[in-house]
Amino acid sequence: MEHFAMAAATANGLGSDKQLLIVDDDKPFLERLARAMEGRGFEVSTADSIADGLARVKDNPPAYAVVDMRLGDGNGLDVISALKEKRPEARGIVLTGYGNIATAVTAIKLGAVDYLAKPVDADDIYAALTATGGEKAPPPEKPMSADRVRWEHIQRVYELCERNVSETARRLNMHRRTLQRILAKRAPR
Numbered sequence: 001m002e003h004f005a006m007a008a009a010t011a012n013g014l015g016s017d018k019q020l021l022i023v024d025d026d027k028p029f030l031e032r033l034a035r036a037m038e039g040r041g042f043e044v045s046t047a048d049s050i051a052d053g054l055a056r057v058k059d060n061p062p063a064y065a066v067v068d069m070r071l072g073d074g075n076g077l078d079v080i081s082a083l084k085e086k087r088p089e090a091r092g093i094v095l096t097g098y099g100n101i102a103t104a105v106t107a108i109k110l111g112a113v114d115y116l117a118k119p120v121d122a123d124d125i126y127a128a129l130t131a132t133g134g135e136k137a138p139p140p141e142k143p144m145s146a147d148r149v150r151w152e153h154i155q156r157v158y159e160l161c162e163r164n165v166s167e168t169a170r171r172l173n174m175h176r177r178t179l180q181r182i183l184a185k186r187a188p189r
Contacts, residue, residue, distance in 0.1 A: 017062075017063040018041055018042050018043050018063065018064075019042070019043050019045070019060070019062035019063050019064065020037055020042040020043065020044050020045070020062055020063070020064040020065065020066065020129075021044075021045050021046070021047065021053065021056055021057065021062040021064070021065045021066070021067075021079075021083075022034055022037070022044060022045075022046045022047070022065075022066045022067075023046070023047045023048075023049075023050070023052075023053035023065070023066070023067040023068060023071070023076060023079055024046075024048065024066075024067075024068040024071070024095070025048050025049065025068065025071045025072055026068070026156070026159070026160075027048065028159070030046055030048060031046075032122075033066065033122060033125070034046050036122035037066075037122060037125070037126070040122070040126050042064065045062070048071075049071055049072065049073045050071050050073045050074035050075070050076065050078055050079060051073055051074075053067065053076075053079040054078065054079060054082050057079060057082045057083050057086055058082070058086070061083055061086035061087035061090060062083070062087075062090065063087070063089075063090055063091065064090065064091050064092070064129050065079065065080065065083050065090060065091075065092040065093070066092075066093045066095060066125055066129070067079045067080055067092060067093070067094055067095065068094075068095050068096065069094055069095065069096035069097075069107075070096065070097075076094060076095075077094065077106060077107060077110050077112075079092075080092045080094060080107065080110050080111055080112050081110045081111070083111070084110065084111035088111075090111075091113045091129055092111060092112045092113060093112060093113060093114045093115070093116060093125060093128050093129060094107040094112045094114075094115045094116070095116050095117075095118055095120060095125075096115070096116075096117060096118060097117070097118040097119075097153070097156060113128065113129075113131070114128040114131075116128060118152075118156070119148075119149060119152035119153070119156070145188060145189060147188040148187065148188045148189060151182070151187050151188055152187075154168075154172065154179070154182055154183070155187075157171055157172055158183065165179055165180055165183070
């Protein structure tokens with residue numbers, strides 16, 4: 001059975017070491033991504049803080065890492081940097097909801113193989129992790145619509161505000177009733 005799993009992982013573009021560390025403080029996203037990556041052949045461990053991520057890298061540096069840029073206790077680039085010190089051949093991806101060119105350049109200089117803006121799906125992450133020879137992952141075949149990206153961002157801010165409609169509306173510079181109408185609708189495609 002183990003031989004079959006190893007062959008499947010190699011066929012998937014993974015080497016024999018399939019350890020993946022995911023560091024993100026958004027618990028629902030962390031759990032969904034962990035399940036999705038396990039389904040793609042990875043042995044996943046998770047951390048919800050920089051301190052926990054650094055401890056996991058120190059104890060057992062993984063072959064792959066997906067790290068959120070901003071967490072409550074620091075900057076995800078610290079985890080990428082520590083991983084590259086412990087295991088230079090490791091492939092790390094930085095995720096962020098606050099994308100800008102300066103941080104993307106810094107992430108790549110510290111050793112990240114890619115820098116993806118949230119919201120992002122498991123297929124895009126898998127493609128970036130398994131891209132070979134320095135090639136960039138191809139653009140998604142069916143990218144999210146602008147309406148879906150907006151909806152995902154609103155949902156993320158809503159969750160970060162502990163589902164407080166008034167606080168979310170204030171942070172998004174949006175009228176509270178407008179936000180309530182958006183939250184009551186289904187997610188756009």
